[in-house]
Amino acid sequence: xxxxxxxxxxxxxxxxxxxxxxxxxxxxxxxxxxxxxxxxxxxxxxxxxxxxxxxxxxxxxxxxxxxxxxxxxxxxxxxxxxxxxxxxxxxxxxxxxxxxxxxxxxxxxxxxxxxxxxxxxxxxxxxxxxxxxxxxxxxxxxxxxxxxxxxxxxxxxxxxxxxxxxxxxxxxxxxxxxxxxxxxxxxxxxxxxxxxxxxxxxxxxxxxxxxxxxxxxxxxxxxxxxxxxxxxxxxxxxxxxxxxxxxxxxxxxxxx
Amino acid sequence: xxxxxxxxxxxxxxxxxxxxxxxxxxxxxxxxxxxxxxxxxxxxxxxxxxxxxxxxxxxxxxxxxxxxxxxxxxxxxxxxxxxxxxxxxxxxxxxxxxxxxxxxxxxxxxxxxxxxxxxxxxxxxxxxxxxxxxxxxxxxxxxxxxxxxxxxxxxxxxxxxxxxxxxxxxxxxxxxxxxxxxxxxxxxxxxxxxxxxxxxxxxxxxxxxxxxxxxxxxxxxxxxxxxxxxxxxxxxxxxxxxxxxxxxxxxxxxxxxxxxxxxxxxxxxxxxxxxxxxxxxxxxxxxxxxxxxxxxxxxxxxxxxxxxxxxxxxxxxxxxxxxxxxxxxxxxxxxxxxxxxxxxxxxxx
Numbered sequence: 001x002x003x004x005x006x007x008x009x010x011x012x013x014x015x016x017x018x019x020x021x022x023x024x025x026x027x028x029x030x031x032x033x034x035x036x037x038x039x040x041x042x043x044x045x046x047x048x049x050x051x052x053x054x055x056x057x058x059x060x061x062x063x064x065x066x067x068x069x070x071x072x073x074x075x076x077x078x079x080x081x082x083x084x085x086x087x088x089x090x091x092x093x094x095x096x097x098x099x100x101x102x103x104x105x106x107x108x109x110x111x112x113x114x115x116x117x118x119x120x121x122x123x124x125x126x127x128x129x130x131x132x133x134x135x136x137x138x139x140x141x142x143x144x145x146x147x148x149x150x151x152x153x154x155x156x157x158x159x160x161x162x163x164x165x166x167x168x169x170x171x172x173x174x175x176x177x178x179x180x181x182x183x184x185x186x187x188x189x190x191x192x193x194x195x196x197x198x199x200x201x202x203x204x205x206x207x208x209x210x211x212x213x214x215x216x217x218x219x220x221x222x223x224x225x226x227x228x229x230x231x232x233x234x235x236x237x238x239x240x241x242x243x244x245x246x247x248x249x250x251x252x253x254x255x256x
Numbered sequence: 257x258x259x260x261x262x263x264x265x266x267x268x269x270x271x272x273x274x275x276x277x278x279x280x281x282x283x284x285x286x287x288x289x290x291x292x293x294x295x296x297x298x299x300x301x302x303x304x305x306x307x308x309x310x311x312x313x314x315x316x317x318x319x320x321x322x323x324x325x326x327x328x329x330x331x332x333x334x335x336x337x338x339x340x341x342x343x344x345x346x347x348x349x350x351x352x353x354x355x356x357x358x359x360x361x362x363x364x365x366x367x368x369x370x371x372x373x374x375x376x377x378x379x380x381x382x383x384x385x386x387x388x389x390x391x392x393x394x395x396x397x398x399x400x401x402x403x404x405x406x407x408x409x410x411x412x413x414x415x416x417x418x419x420x421x422x423x424x425x426x427x428x429x430x431x432x433x434x435x436x437x438x439x440x441x442x443x444x445x446x447x448x449x450x451x452x453x454x455x456x457x458x459x460x461x462x463x464x465x466x467x468x469x470x471x472x473x474x475x476x477x478x479x480x481x482x483x484x485x486x487x488x489x490x491x492x493x494x495x496x497x498x499x500x501x502x503x504x505x506x507x508x509x510x511x512x513x514x515x516x517x518x519x520x521x522x523x524x525x526x527x528x529x530x531x532x533x534x535x536x537x538x539x540x541x542x543x544x545x546x547x548x549x550x551x552x553x554x555x556x557x558x559x560x561x562x563x564x565x566x567x568x569x570x571x572x573x574x575x576x577x578x579x580x581x582x583x584x585x586x587x588x589x590x591x592x593x594x595x596x597x598x599x600x601x602x603x604x605x
Contacts, residue, residue, distance in 0.1 A: 074489055085487065091480035093547045093597070094473075102477050103489035105470040112468045142599075155488075 002065040003028050004163050004194040005050060005081070011058035012045050019045040021058070023220045025213045027163055027194040032185065034205035035198045036238050037215035043198050046215070047165050050196065051083040052076030080162035084152040086171055092141030096133060097122035099140045100155050125158040126151065129187055146177030150184050157188055164188050165196040170204045182208050202234045214238060284541030285553030287592045291539065291585065292560050299567030306563075306570045309446040316448065319562025320455035321510055323555045325529070326536035327455075327462045328506035330554035333537050334466070335499040336479030336546030337386060337393035341378070341401040342503050343529030348404050349375050349511030350521040351412060357427040359415055364429035364516075372508050378404070379504025383497030405527060412523035422520030430516070437509075438517035451513050455555065458506065462551040475499065480547025535582065536561050539589040543597055560585065 005027040012020040020042040027033045037043045048054040049061065052070030061068055063079050070076045073083070090099045097115075100122040106114040122136045131150050133143075140148055149169045156164050166185065170178035186208050189195050199205050205212060212229060214221040214237055222237060229237075299306040306315070325342060332339055352371035356362040362370070382400055386393045412419055424430055437454075440447035466472040474495045477485040486492050515521050538544065539560060540553030564585075568578050 073487060077489060083487070085484075091477050091484055091547065093480045093543075094476050098473055098476065102473065102485065105473050107470060112464075113470060113473065115468075 003062075004064060005196075006062040006065075007046075007050075007056075007059065008062075009059040010046075010049065010056045010061055012049060012054060012056050013058075018218055020049075020056075020218045023059075023213070023215070025211070025220075025223060027196055028210075029162070029194050030189060030192045031210040032189050032195040032197055032208050033211045033213065034209035035196060035213050035215065036200065036202060036205055036234070037221075038200060038238070040217070041215040042218040043200075043215055044167070045218070047083065047167055047196065047198055050076070050163075051081060051165055080160060081165065082156035082159070082161035082163070083165040084149065084156060084167065084169065086168045090140045090148050090152055093139055095137045096126075096140055096143070096151060097136040099151060100125070100136075100158070104159055121158075126154050129154045129157065129184055131184075144177060145173050146180045149173075149181050153181075153184050153188060157191065157193065161193060163194045163196065165198070167198050168200070169197070170199060170201065178204060200238075202231060202238055206231045206234060283550075284548060284593070284596065285550040285556055286541075287589065288540045288553045288556040288560065291589075292556050292563070295560050295563050295567070299563060299571065303567060303570035303572075306567050309444045311566070311570060313443075313446050313448045315562040315566035316452050316559075317562075318566055319559045320449070320451040321513065322529075322532060322536055322561055323455040323558030324451075324458050324506050324510050325503075325533045326540070326554040326558040327459050327551050328503045329530075329533040330537035330540060330542050330549055330551055331462055331466060331475060332499045332503050333534070333542045333544070334479045334546060334549040335475045335496055336482065337383075337496060337499065338397060338534065339382060339500060339503045340394065340397040340530045341382065341404055342397075342507055342533055343526040343531075344401055344404045344408065345375065345378065345504060345507035345526070346511045346514065346529065347408055347521065347523065347526035348378070349508040350515040350525070351408055351421060351511075351523060353512060353515050354421040354424055354521050355412070355415055357430075358421060358423045361427070364424070364427050364433040366429075367427075368433060368512055371511070372505070375504040375508035375511075376501050379501035380497055382504070383500030386500070387493045387496055401530065405524075408523045419523040420520055421523075424515060424519040430519075433512075434516045437513045449517070451517075454509060454513065455558075458509070459551055459555040466551050471495065471498075476547055532561065535586050538593065539585055541589075541593060541596075543593055544590075545597070548593075548597060557589075 003026040008024045009022045010020065010024070011018070011022060023042070023046060025033060035043050035046060045054065049056045052073045052075050055069055055071075063081070068079070070079070076083070091102065094102070097119045101118050106117045106121070108114045119136050123133070126133055126136075129150065131147065131154060140151060143151070153164065153166070169181050169185070173181065182204060185195055185197060189208065197205060197209065210226055212224045212226070212234060214223070305311045325346070329339060329342055349371045352374050353364070353367045356367035356370055357364050378400065382393075382397055386396045389396065409419060412421060437450065439450045441450060466475060474485065474490050477490050478492045478495050482492050514525070536557035537549065537554040538557070540550060540555070540557035542549030542554065564581050565578055568575055568581070
């Protein structure tokens, strides 16, 4: 099977700043590739290349086996790569269904908005994902943070995305809400989508991930299949291994 | 590890009963409707003339001229932008029409077409400048406001030697154009200006576009969160430029009504009106921050304006009181709008 996305030694330089270099990974259908790293590790740069916001300047980037270079997010979208940004997912003051269809609104023969169809499809698409909303006319801003992420995910799934890129979907959420979002990530995966999950929390990544790409200062620190690594090792690697142990000792010292 | 989503329980314990306030969020014009009713009843009681057919014709006409602009400005504000040049544009378009018809002897219809093209070009330029520079529209259109104000006075003085253009009545096509824009129709023996019909028509079209078309959906989206809209493929730049052009079109309509009704135009007309348009739109439920509001609300905001302005005259009070009324009304509207927005935007974790 050809991977949906495959990058090989991909790199990006902003002026004299090397934001990303020699990063290789794959995204397969029905699998979750997690990208982990601390702030400034190059996670954003990587997904911006995948999403068509920026262009890579080294290495190769293949979508379904085809070497590609997107010129805009719209082009990435046309290739089935949908991105859900943490704080850019929805328009808070607009109703759920208007958000759901934003940019791809259904119209009647006369060219008017088909509001009935819009509401029905939204309700159905959300309930297919296991999201039960009382009222799709309520403003998205009245939903919880997790629910809003879910609406954005359901939207991408509904409009035929093959690859779903999620930028820190759980970052601003409480424990329970994060769990809900991860459940929908797993739903999208089980529906056969390839998912790229960006996070700095290994505890969120490990339960749903198939593959883990660790970034640090723009370079790949390691790339592991789930079978090759356990959660403790993953956490340790992410936090910089030995450094964390030293920190732990210091903190214990404070406690005692 | 497989995670399967289980359907939430049928009775959702997270949701209480919908509060009346939450329903209000969906209808931003309700506050304005209540206000209009209040103003109407108040002036009907304090003045006899207010409720007469002649009185109604007067305050409806006052409201209509403001209302056409307020509705267009409301669309623009929902789209997240301001146009401070809107007031002075009503004079600019009238001047272009008048100068072409009286000085160059153009047929009025042709003059109207040229001034429409001029208006749309200025609107497009406003929009293009705002989008291209990324500067707040407040400052960009303040620039075009001043520039147009200067042009209006400068060109008029240069061509006519005075600060007004008159003599439209003798221009070819004045009668037929006047019929479309400035005639009156009879209701119960009293003449109502046709501008009232234009106002209603414009409001209906604007509201339909806003609520029932894709473009309407985009107006809310670009005003509410331009970046998010772009990310899902909404043409943000095109939408906003179209909104500036809509405002310019409305200014042309009002300018044309003015010049054909009075047959003359002052070069310093329209200054200061831009704030009245914004105030009417805000009273009608538009947020200053964009992404929320209603075209019908703005029309009602203009109606409140017209009723209060004329009602104070009928009641025999000094018109100074109108400013006080306006200020209180605006503050009340902003407070209500702000509360509604917080309700809609509040984040539950």
